[in-house]
Amino acid sequence: MARATSAKTYLWCQTCRRSYSHADAPDGICPVCVAPMREMSRFAAIARGFMANELALSPLQTKHRQLIQLTWTRNGMGERYYQVLAPEMPYSRFEAMVTGLLMRGADEGWVRFVFPPSPSSDESAYRLEFVDEERFVRELEALAGGNAGDGVMG
Numbered sequence: 001m002a003r004a005t006s007a008k009t010y011l012w013c014q015t016c017r018r019s020y021s022h023a024d025a026p027d028g029i030c031p032v033c034v035a036p037m038r039e040m041s042r043f044a045a046i047a048r049g050f051m052a053n054e055l056a057l058s059p060l061q062t063k064h065r066q067l068i069q070l071t072w073t074r075n076g077m078g079e080r081y082y083q084v085l086a087p088e089m090p091y092s093r094f095e096a097m098v099t100g101l102l103m104r105g106a107d108e109g110w111v112r113f114v115f116p117p118s119p120s121s122d123e124s125a126y127r128l129e130f131v132d133e134e135r136f137v138r139e140l141e142a143l144a145g146g147n148a149g150d151g152v153m154g
């Protein structure tokens with residue numbers, strides 16, 4: 001990977017149609033939608049950003065994603081999955097990827113997030129439920145194993 005040129009380039013997320021600095025996305029994956037991003041020159045990123053301006057991310061979307069991430073990693077579950085699966089990637093990247101997986105699972109109906117009607121101090125009111133646990137295990141194994149040998153980590 002062209003890490004040496006980081007200072008002069010930005011990362012572009014095709015899905016969100018916006019750019020991020022390397023500091024915002026040290027693992028090269030979009031902090032919002034978890035898609036892998038590609039490097040582009042500062043000028044190209046700025047030009048594209050202008051064109052995509054009206055598609056800027058909603059703060060609600062960002063907060064929703066954070067809520068999902070906080071919910072599934074609650075009680076050290078994030079670290080526990082990481083230790084069991086021992087994927088060849090840093091924890092922050094693993095956490096972002098599993099969050100993306102679970103967002104897809106919620107869209108597809110094999111996991112469900114349960115939240116209280118209003119913000120609660122009882123953390124157990126925020127939880128992840130498995131509608132199809134086998135599907136989750138299969139997807140998680142594919143995610144952790146499939147990423148090991150593809151050279152992303154250089």
Ligand SMILES: [Zn+2]
Pocket residue numbers: 013014015016017030031032033034035
């Ligand atoms: Zn994105």
